[in-house]
Amino acid sequence: MDPNTTLWLLLDLINQGERAEAKHVARDLERWIVRGGLYPDVSDAQAQRTLITGLINAVCMPEED
Secondary structure, three states, rough: OOOOHHHHOOOOOOOOOOHHHHHHHHHHHHHHHHOOOOOOOOOOOHHHHHEEEEEEHHHHHHOOO
């Protein structure tokens, strides 16, 4: 798994409102990290902005019915 690619996919899904698919990708990334995989690299400014936007969108996303 490429944790950076997976994080970008997760953020794209969150920003598109694809909550169910984002949850699957988040679980995959979680399993990767728990098993000793590397964390995604968010050291550059663009990654940080995208991450913050994704987090805001995730929290503000309406609940699914």
